[in-house]
Amino acid sequence: MHLDETAPYWQPFVKAEQVSQWVVGLDHQLKQATDYQDVPWSLEQGQLQTCSTPNSFWLIYEVESAGKLAIRTCFDPQTIRSVKLNKKTSTTLDFQVEGALGLFRVKLELASQQPVVLRYTTSLTPNQDFSLEALPRDVYVLDKDYDPSTTEGMVYVTQNGPTAGLAFWSVTKPVEGTIFYFQNLTALNPYCQLTHTDPSGSVNAQWPEVGFSLPASEQPLSAGTEVVLSDAFIYLSKTIPTSEFEAADQFLEAIDSIYRHLPKPATDYFDWPKLANQTIKALSESPDCSRHIKNHFYVNAYVSATQKPPESMVQLAILVPLTEYQDWLGRAIPLVDQLQKSIPTFYDETRATLMRWLPGEPFRKEETSEEEDHNKIDSWYLLHTLMNLGRLAQNGNVEAKDLLFRSIDFAIGAAHHFNYNWPVFYDSLSLEVLKAETAEGRGGELDVAGLYTHVMLQVYELTREPRYLAEAKKSAERLRGKGFELLYQSNITLMSALTLAKLWKLTGNRLYFDLSKLGVANVIARLWIWDCNFGFGQHRSTFLGVAPLRDAEYVAAYEEAEIFATIHNYLIELNDDVPPSVRLLFSEYMKYLLHRGRYYFPSQLPLEMVSQQPREGRILTDLPIPLEDISTGWKQAGTVGQEVYGGALAYILTTYSYKNFDDVPVIFYAEYPICQADYQLVTKDSGYAVYRLGGTAENKCRIRLLAKGRQLPQLQMRDEDNQTGEPLSPIHQDKNYQQYEVPGNLRLRVDWTKPA
Structure with a gap:
């Protein structure tokens, strides 16, 4: 494998050097195992076997008799007493593993044969209450003699904080191949709730040891209560990338293959236009959101935060999407004109550029951070x-x-x-x-x-x-x-x-x-592809969130709003050139932000899960302005502050997800991107509109047809490309809306007739 030597940030080859205690002696244990059993699945790339060692039950994947991937499906530090195959189908094997800690259940599944995706899920019913301490990772790269020290490879990316529990790497010696590992962290919510732990940073690589290490518990597991300890997927490929671009392509293919098998939370509808109006009213009128300086109007960065000068980025972060929303709404919004008049005041003639901080306005703080400098x-x-x-x-x-x-x-x-x-x-x-x-x-x-x-x-x-x-x-x-x-x-x-x-x-x-x-x-490598339902997370959703910065341990309102708009524009700009994996994940991201974006607003959360001591300004829970930050379950939301410029979230989601034509008596809402829309009047009281959805046919999204007046006109919605012409049936409706659930990548025709 040869990589571009001019690429300084391309991660170097790795090999076994500073190994952990879990690697030392592993080859001896696996060689001594006597209960190797073939797994009866026909794989083009290699052979699967199971075996047990004194403290672990293993799945061994052998490739071309030259190298092995050893997968530790369960671990008992004292002893594995017995292994019993309980149930078998053409694609699953269920094992009962008796250990000193209790009874393990290990389910092996061939989730996909082309490409090869393996899944193994492990749960434990403890014999007695106990706490878990340091635990090993679950995947080891070995040569044909089970020796890890001779292996080499390339690690491209692993989990970073609360991001998806993934690791993506290639083996270059003794045999070439690429592995994508994914730990379904959503399945670990009960464990995290019981033990007061957090799975952030739990998937990593210390060659030749890769994968997931169960977080050590702060509270004990309870006797007799079964809990999932791992739910892992492994994608296997014979090819290795020869450039960063091939690595990106292979990564996208792998994560697409696994995402399709993941359990996903349900979504429901939230009224974003209503919240957009409330947010704009607060931005315009609340003295905690804005201030006047020398007869100019400025929005604050955070609620009640006036110790810093106004920032140009903050004004424009509100103004630019607000001008788009104004066009969507079809009438003038006074806040647009107020903000536009303030922008030139940030220009500095000496430097000949717009500045971040308002020139001439001081910092009113005893101590300033490294960025607070004109x-x-x-x-x-x-x-x-x-x-x-x-x-x-x-x-x-x-x-x-x-x-x-x-x-x-x-x-x-x-x-x-x-x-x-x-x-x-x-x-x-x-x-x-x-x-x-x-x-x-x-x-x-x-x-x-x-x-x-x-x-x-x-x-x-x-x-x-x-x-x-x-x-x-x-x-x-x-x-x-x-x-x-x-x-x-x-x-x-x-x-x-x-x-x-x-x-x-x-x-x-x-x-x-x-x-x-x-x-x-x-x-996509930094998406939170799991739903945190422990601790405070029981009252909110984080599925498919994305952090604002590489190392940030929270998702943030404004950055997510801007990502939402950029994704929509990316899908329209590239159209048929969007890779299928990107089309799927981007459309799903938009769907889930429309569902979970509400939880940025403190009024949507229990009071106890909202911080009352933010780093910036203060929190006003009844103000329709989003909190900047939502972390994992054991941390309150809003520890950074209530983000005024994050107020753009509500009207960005409205602008991009609700299609509003002046001459059409209904507003069309879709969880998936609306990639194209047009309409035709047939008479003054009837017509039709056609909307093309993003997404893929394998996944579904919600559609709502919303009345502009007091009630809906007579409506029919159908799949434009379905030759039967049968209208679709709504799953919910009243006089103000009809709601449907449809696959992605459809062209939907809506016919309407106004009542006489």
Whole structure:
């Protein structure tokens, strides 16, 4: 396997060096096992066997008589007394394993034969109350003689904090192959609730040991109560990636294959337009959300947080999607004009750029953080602000276009100074780097090169000047070689992926499409593909959430709203070129955010699970402004603060998920992206509309037809491509709405007739 040597963040080969105590002597134990039994499943790539050692029950996958994958399905530190096959089908084997701790049940399943996906689920009924301490991981890479020390491979990405319990790696010696490991953390909720533990960071790699280590318990397991200890999937492939782009493609294929087998929570409808109106009213009128300085109106970053100057990024984060919502609504929103008038006050003539902090307004704090300095520029903040100016300019806002072009040369000068490798902080006058890296050895804000590409492409589209396109191309090149370390901030990485897709279509250079998919894979690798239902998590949902930063241990309202809008635009921009795995996961992400986004709002949560001592400002539980942060189950929500600019969440979800035509008497709502919509009037009182859904046919989403007036007109909805023409039947309805459940990737026709 040969990799691009110019790729500094591409993870190096790994081999057995500093092994844990669970590896030492493992080869001897497995060699001494005498109860090897063939698993009667025909696999193209290898042979499966089971065996037991004094303290473990194993599934052994042997490949070409050259290497082995040893999977520890259950572990009892004292002894395994007996193993009994209880039940057998063509694709499942159920074992009863008696140990000193109690009775284990191990279910082995061939979840898919092409591609090969194995699943093993282990539960335990303890004989007595006890606490679990240090436990081993469950997967080991071995050679044909069960020796781990001779093996080598490449680890691409593993779980980071509360993200999905995944590990993705290749074996390069003694035999080539790629493995994708996935621990279904949702199944561990009862264990976490009983033991007061958290599965964050529980899946990792210390070669040759990979996979899941059950968190040590703080509270004991109870005698006689069965609890799931592991629910793992393994995807097996004979091929190994030869570049970061092939690694991204293979990762997306693997996670798609496993996602289809996961149990998923149900969704229900939430009234986002109603909350959007309430949020805009609060943003406009609440003295805790805004302030006036020198006759200009500014929104705060957090509720009641006025010790810092207003921030340009915050104003634009509210304003830009609000202008889109204003178009959706069909009438003027006074807040739009108020915010637009405040944006020019952030321009600094000396530096010739828009600034983060309002010039001339002091920090009213005894101690300031590293970012609270008028002279400092955080790389992503400036470019995010320019990107939003570009969005306004592309929609015809002349003043925003002027501010963008007055600031663009500063951004270009900084890009050249840093050679398109953006640090965390730099001085706004000298461009001196004040903080180079996010952490030692991890580089600066790696995905910001993509955000700069985004801005340059916007300016090119506004001017058609070749120098801006050249800048976009040069910056895009800097995204190469980062592998699964590309993501610094998830919304920025995804916006970069969108602009790279546009750059590919504009230039025909396939590199940009491959880089786009790499960015997408980075974001999907950080999804929380599990639902945290322990502790405070019993009152909320986190399924398919995504953290704002690479190392953040919470999901955040504004970043998720921006990701939602970017995903929608990505799916429309690429259309049929979207890989099926991305189409599935992006559509599912949108569906689940529409369901769980409500839990960002404190009024939707029990009072005891909302922090009353946030880091920023204060929490007003009756104010329709979202909390910034939701963590895993043992932490309260809102520990960062109540995020005023996160108020964009409600009207972003409304704008993108509710299709509203002036001449159509119903509003069409879909959990999956509405990729295309048009309508035709037949008479003044009748007509039809056609809506094309994203998603895939294997998964379903909810549709609602909502009355604009006091009641619905006469309606029929059908699958436009179904030749039978049979109307679909609603699953719920009243005089104001009809609700349906349909597969993704449909064209739906809605015929209406107004009552006489």
